Amino acid sequence: MTARMLPKNRIEEFVGRLLEQAEVVAPRRVEVGDVFYGAVASAEEVAWDYGHAVEPLKRFLLPQRETMLRYSTGDKVRVEAELDEQERVFLGIRCCDVTGIGVLDAMFGGDTPDPYYMSRRERSTVIALTCLQAPDETCFCVCCDAGPFLAKGYDQQWTSLPEGMLVEVGSERGEALVRSNDDLFDEASVDQVAARYRLAREAEQTFGDFKSYIAGAMSKLSMNEVDPKVWEQAALRCMECGGCTYLCPTCSCFTVTDRMEDSSGVRERHWDACLYSCYAREASGHNPRPEREDRLRARFFHKISYQWAQRNGRQACVGCGRCVVGCMAWAHMPAITEGIRRGVMT
Amino acid sequence: MAELATVCPFCGCGCGLYLHVIDDVVVGVSPSRAHPISQGRLCVKGWHAHEMVDNPQRLTHPLVRRGDELVEASWEEAVEVAANGLRKVADSAGAQAIGVLGSARCTNEANYVLVRFARGTLGTPSIDCSQRIHSVPEVALNAGNSRPGLDTGQIADLDESDLILLVGSDPTEEHPAVAARVYRARQRGARVISVSTRTHPLAALADVHLPVRPGGELKLLGSILHVLLVEQGMAGDADVSGLPELRASVADLPPEETQAATSVPAEAVREAALLYASSKRATVVYSTGLALSLHASAAAQSLENLAALGASGAGPKATVLGLLSRNNLQGCRDMGVAPDLLPGYTALGDDAAVEKLERAWRCELNRETGLASWQMMGKARAMYIMGDDITRTMPGAGVAREALASLDFLVVQDIFMSPAAAMADVVLPAAAFAEQDGTWTNLERRVQRIHRAVSPPGEAREDWRIVAGVSGAMGKPISYEDAQQIFEEIKDLLPVYAGVFYPPLAVNGGIRWPTAQPRDAGGAPAAREKIGVAAPPEDALKESAAGAETSDEYPLLMAADPTLRPWDGEVTVCHTLTAAGEFTVMDQDYPDGMLCLNPEDAKRFEVRGGRPARVVSATGEGQMQVRVTDEVPRGIALVPYNQAARSGPMEVSSQPVSGRPVLAPTPISVGPVQ
Amino acid sequence: MNNPYLPKLATIEKVKTETYDTTTFTLRLDDPEERKAFQHRPGQFVELSVFGAGEAPFCIASSGHGRDTFDLSVRKVGHVTGALHEMGEGGQVGIRGPLGNSFPFEEVAGKHILFVGGGIGLFPLRPQIQEVCREADRFAAITVLYGARTPEDLVYREELDRWQQQEGMTCLLTVDTASDGWTGNVGVVGTLLTKIEIDVSNAVAFVCGPPIMIRFVVQDLSNMGFGENAIVTTLERHMRCGIGKCNHCMIGDKWVCKDGPVFTYGQMREMTEFEE
Ligand SMILES: Cc1cc2nc3c(=O)[nH]c(=O)nc-3n(C[C@H](O)[C@H](O)[C@H](O)COP(=O)(O)OP(=O)(O)OC[C@H]3O[C@@H](n4cnc5c(N)ncnc54)[C@H](O)[C@@H]3O)c2cc1C
Ligand code: SF4
């Protein structure tokens, strides 16, 4: 590993330089106390000591609502696509959220890349910030190989040490950022690198009760061996709010709608949730997943089956714990995987 | 992208959410974790709240009727037409002939100004809000023992309870933020007792579920009290006023006696009562399933009795949480949107208080008791409707539409072309929740700030400004600078809001009234003055014993279930872009009504799921589509209230005391459509 | 970057009424380059934009051989299909595609080809029937069985007549409910299977129609001895993107839009979400 140090007193300068070239999106505290990732105007605004952001970064790559096309329907139809070409640096992002971006990359890349997503993604630099202790009692990234420290998936990974940020470089893009700001970075000492590994081990010990038995659930789901009772019981809990999917760093279902204003139209896409009863409903009224248990089963199959893990490069849960917070009832990832393991929902 | 903290515009829970705004457009919603109600969660409606704001179907310009058509007009013209039309009806038929409807969707400030407009400018006492037909505190009010709204608990009580009693409430459908607390309470070991006809998800998960026959609620609660007070000797010689009378009233109600009327096995009732008695801290939750029943007041009183017993030291400590269905139904009532009250629960006969209002408003107020919304139907000659979904809320097939069609003049102020707006002479486009400042008061009297995050579309304006404009055109200007100024006046004039300040954004979760100390966010309500219980009126008990009798001719009992799909067809949720499907499926799959039947009954009457069935009652007949589900007990047919309200075979009755119309359980026969 | 969401403009060349609710639209892409590049195989579909109303998927209902136009047959069921039915010749629409996989062709050469269509299930089968007919001598035999609810619901009337007359080809029709003047078969389409002679060891069946019809016909075919992989069908699902991004069409570990819409019965049985 090549590691560098960004001394404490140079962080502000570094962020200042980032701001000259790009929008910097970092954790920041909003008025009533919640933390969101959002554009900052200076290093001062960054909530370095934050626990968890209310939402993952998804909104910046796949907005809840975005314009895909604009068209005019006069004599001759004219259609234009609109791409977001803003350069962005995602700074101080939690490891689970960084891992989540990797899953989205697999979903929106591939042999038919999604230009709206890719346009943003190709213009973004991801700087992860490791967790020195579990940010929240609901975190379970340790069960998902997605934190509290990462081995890959970032452009840079920062670990907060008393003297400054230990910076690991994970990509050419991350390296370029060091190179072009050479004057700000020092070489990291052996002790500093050793501290990073010690901190990582210590951090893992701080994770609490919210274990998620992903591996066991994965094998049962993939082999179609989950007791149907589990889904029926889960259906008594799920309220179809869509929150787990909207808060999930890797859920990316969307729907498309057209809207007209005079003779110009806009085609937009909006987040959608596979748990909604009309998600798969066809124009004829036929619904291939009429019951809530059918939809729950489909969702968790997509999230953590071996089949989809193969297609996406990894299973799609990163252990951020947001579904635990956001679930109206008790049908979030750890509750379901526990239910699958035991064959009954508690 | 900026996140602006505001409050969800749908149910009475009042979740905190953030609107994401880019270039004066709302592009998304996030839940607030720091907010005391949402705690990081939103239900499907909250998650899509932004979609109804920037929606191509919003009303953007004032419209004036020309023959069969509504055509665009300037504000000046539309306001002039509205003022003249109202004046003409007042001149010919008297001001009382004008009915005014406020809205539980609109802010306190708008409703307050509307009351001033109705009683002062127009001079009519007939001001109401039809959503009140679905309200709960009035039940408590009618029960007579409590000051308005004052003795409901708060949502956070659920976190401290080891027992939750759900009566006529399916919070998973009606009050998701409450359901979230119940699920969490269950998870940490709290026990749940459910009393409702339908085995909704929380009932299925409850420790004891009592699937009561529609109409049997009062008797069932009486039997629970019987087990506690008579069999268990609870409250022994406690010094509680009314206790001997209460004990006497339930003396004859052992569960075995009421079993026939309630369809609930005696053992189950006893089990529930004992489980209740063994708890330390109970929260009793009730909602429309009880509030819209015939003897709602007496039944609510029974629940209040449980709380009173607890407060006296007999039985578990308990709070009663009456759940209101709409975001600002509480505030609407607080502001005096009612034919028999003035703002702040000021009695019409309280001369000193009325004069205080008259001085502040510089006008004379009509001090009579006016028509309730249901009484306006057919009696009012003109109406001014601000954001009220009267065609949806008024029970009885076609009642509201016919009444609106027969009016001489109709003004509707709304954000969408609601069915009422489509029938209006003048349509005034209003700003949506994300486009105006003001306050809402949630079901636990939490006064919360809503916030102008974006500009209204086209020429739409804030509700209170529209009303003030029409008032001005009628020669009685109402002038305020902004919503805050209105709120300051409310706070100064209305004792119940004393101490509540206009919450700046930084006060997350608002302030509960009444609050002794200002700035004490979430301050506790004043303690109950005197502990007392009350026996249900004797005739209520008797009548409910009779219930609706089924017969060989009409072997099934059909009841309207207000907790079932309560949001389907509601004008704002239907105008979300992605979630709309969730709120319109009912009309697609069950266009004539969803008749929920137990599998055995479906078999017995030879009807099939998804297919139409013929429904016949003594009052009428019609057709409905069947849903077969074991959530419904045998012998019962449940129909979502909103559909039942439009259905021919459903009988409309009225609650004693309040006179509110309710849909009475109706014996029916069911058969396949030939 | 190529934007797969950007529709190509096309003009409606011809509008032909098939039944009371179904119309065939013949479309031509406006741009000559795009027209040349638009190579499609039977079984594939397009996403059609009616500007102002929205987008919906439709199978390409004609063989691409020797034509620079293509047909979409559309039943009016809702918002987009309703708006399309309001359009006439010369109207402009948007087209994305061709999308999805296609029916096997070379792989089934030499076999007895059996087509079983129900209702508008004949749309996706039509290009395959046309191509198989064009090279009829490469196949052992061709049989088309087609059923509709009533005689008024039968689509492609003239073509059905032609198929019935074509040598080496059998084409049988049936309706669920006869109306005046109907002298043909009455009954569900599966009943026609008893009226044909077929050597199942050298045959392949292409089956399209409503879900319930597919279920029964597949059962009948299995009983006749058709192997899982000798039964081919197209699946219909709610679709939005058509390119494996929105997940609306997902079934088990497949996207119907991208991995399908053509699947063999064997593939369908392997899907975790498949109900028989
Ligand atoms: C691969 C494929 C090929 C098809 N080919 C044909 C065809 O050749 N002829 C034909 O008439 N119909 C075909 N359909 C069905 C057709 O797509 C639907 O009838 C159409 O989407 C209805 O759109 P609407 O806006 O009129 O209906 P609405 O009910 O107003 O809108 C429903 C929306 O949901 C989606 N949707 C609803 N039902 C379906 C469905 N069954 N399939 C896909 N999306 C759906 C659409 O995106 C549509 O915009 C096909 C569907 C698929 C998936
Ligand atoms: S629970 Fe009620 S207040 Fe909360 S998001 Fe849902 S509708 Fe809004």
Ligand code: FES
């Ligand atoms: S239609 Fe979007 S993934 Fe198939």
